[in-house]
Amino acid sequence: MKGQTITEKIFSAHCERAVYADEIIETDIDMVIGNDITTPLSIKAFKSIGATALAKPDNFCIVMDHFIPAKDIASANQARISRDFAREFGLKNYFDERDMGIEHALLPEKGLVLSGDVIIGADSHTCTHGALGAFSTGMGSTDLAYAMITGKNWFKVPRSIKVEFIGKPADKIYGKDLILEVIRQLGVDGALYQTLEFCGESIRYLSMDDRFSLCNMAIEAGAKNGIIAADDTTKEFLESRKQVNGGLRAQPKYYYSDHDASYSQTICIDISQLEPVVAYPFLPSNGKPISEAAKDELKIDQAFIGSCTNGRLSDLKIASEILKGNRVHTDVRLIVTPATQKIYKQAQELGYIDILIEAGALISNPTCGACLGGYMGILGDNERCIATTNRNFVGRMGAKSSEVYLANSAVVAKSAIEGKISDPRI
Template identity: 50%
Template sequence: MGMTMSQKILAKKAGLQAVTAGQLINAKVDLVLGNDITTPVAIDEFEKYGFNKVFNRAGIAIVLDHFTPNKDIKAAQLSKRCREFANKYDIVHYFDVGDMGIEHALLPEKGLVAPGELVVGADSHTCTYGALGAFSTGFGSTDMAAAMATGYCWFKVPSAIRFELTGRPSKWVSGKDVILHIIGMIGVDGALYKSMEFGGPGLKYLSMDDRLTMANMAIEAGAKNGIFEVDEVTLTYEKGRVSREFEVFKADDDAAYDRVIELDLSGIRPTVSFPHLPENTRTIEEVGDIPIDQVIIGSCTNGRISDLAVAANLFTGRRVAPNVRCIIIPGTQQIYLEAMKVGYIETFINAGCAVSTPTCGPCLGGHMGILAEGERCVATTNRNFVGRMGHVNSEVYLASPAVAAASAIAGKIANPERVEKEEASI
């Protein structure tokens, strides 16, 4: 029996000819990731067990992004702990305020992930890098401590669901709509500890930003990882970013899948996930009249330049509705600079938006956009659990940047097609 993409990568990193679903292996990792919340716990464990060196100072990335710039004394102490560790062990890929970005937007941008690599991170959305044809998954801070010291991590080899993509998405449909549609179809446990593997002729119509968004939210379907076939889109993205050699893995023709799901991208509509689970999806036509208080456009899911471009297009000549707060958070400093150069930042400010330095901030209810009791937010983030963005009686609606921007303008959840047709007012 053949192997899936994920199984081939795991076999190679474990030094084995083949692996099968359910098998326990010990595999060599290429990159270990942590942030300002999870790394301090890992450092404590690292020191508790007497480790005094890291396996590879260029094989660790520490990104201060969740509560930075520091929101309070506790956050400052956590960042200081990371900073001291990075200095002590001369960690090459250490990113602090002014240099950092939201980790899962920053690492691909910096060329720290390549096809065929094995990436582990103490953050559940580490699965993002499967968009580049890597096996990437989240784990705990104790695992991070061990991986930083040894360069190895144990895995249970996952089985897989194959998503065979066909068709071409319509204008206002992005990777966010596709993954919300999928999660709505299979549920938040529909891919529990499985690999979500994406391929098919429709893949060529999904940009790298679309793929990064979809892989990012594989965990919201319970998946161990999400991974995309490597094609010209992937190789073009990596060109100029990655100079080291890498290996492209393709699933065998006789690879075993738990399910094969055929998905026609042309039939997907802009999709919104209602509180309080990502699986609670409705198409934009099914939403109804839902007034809102806040909009967040950003996060590791949708804070990239193409996301800002879509939002800026809708905001041009229009303003945020009265009584709505709209916060724009570019994913990295580079994305911020690009947005400035092409005029997006000016467009956002003229439209009445607030623009933030890169941070995870509001996504996890940290800072920069906390919700009060009874408030509703349309967010391009990845989770809408009870109390995720603030008060337990607040509500988060997950959507694409297009739907989020249209909603900010309309003052309620809105179809970008309709907003686009309305004459600009400023």
């Protein structure tokens, strides 16, 4: 049997036969994820064909995260559809305002997504969970409905691009910088319907938070999924979920690419030579090193730390270390959004929240809100924002004439102090 990539091995295990890139397969789904925007469409499709039962009720999860608490009457009515459905079917894994969080931070925290899983969600950044060594991808709401009814879905097994990171991370380099550099090199469609398999000696230096950020933005290069093979860091994280939450959803399964696996392309990046990367409008691929960006003297109106990409505890720690003893510039609004209630609570216990508030930051409840221009930080005409989010398309966070620059949490925190995009290494 010829060598297989980790993605091919996960699908092979689920299909109970060897499968390879470009094959069309139907496979069981281990976790189906919906949110308050996409799930109502899935529910409509589910009910329109007369379905009366979920194939795997304990493997279906709804997280209310985009417009929660509701920002207007329309979002309140939208949320009620999911709430009523969760109540009707007695969903075990339903998360609303009482235990809220952004789905791609909350599910790993709860131990609901595991190594070796096949995971789908009606949200493009479902690829985040590949950081745990799972195949995880975003699909449409009707695809979600199919999985709700059958417990399965169809895939074309993706080809893989090997992305090898070498060296020890340079100063102020995090997972966000690694993926922005990958996207800069590949472009926004350079990995179209392929797996970005992240590997190399540098992976051992990356925390789980960094790995989640790295896989989260695989879609921004057009990838079907991003994935990192499990190592001791992964296993320690999953073990900690077992201790905190009273047990994982199932036993993790670990798969690793063969040495003779086939790849469509190989990229090698020396992260010891990498600078923090800033993606200019209006594409995540429009990356520049911070030393160049700082020279442009780009004044900002808003700084945002949060989202499913960078709203984790380490991001709040990084920001608080930079902001401690400093003040946010008088012309800047700094919004900080912890990704989950637990992260919020931990940050409070560790003193990060006090530091951020004393510096002049506004702390919001866990929500996707500002990232997609939903609420809690919409940009006005011609305003400029430096953000830890994942997209900077035209009008992404508000007015079409506004600009969003993507960067890591250190860059955002330093820029908030200086009132312009600034180098945190200085």
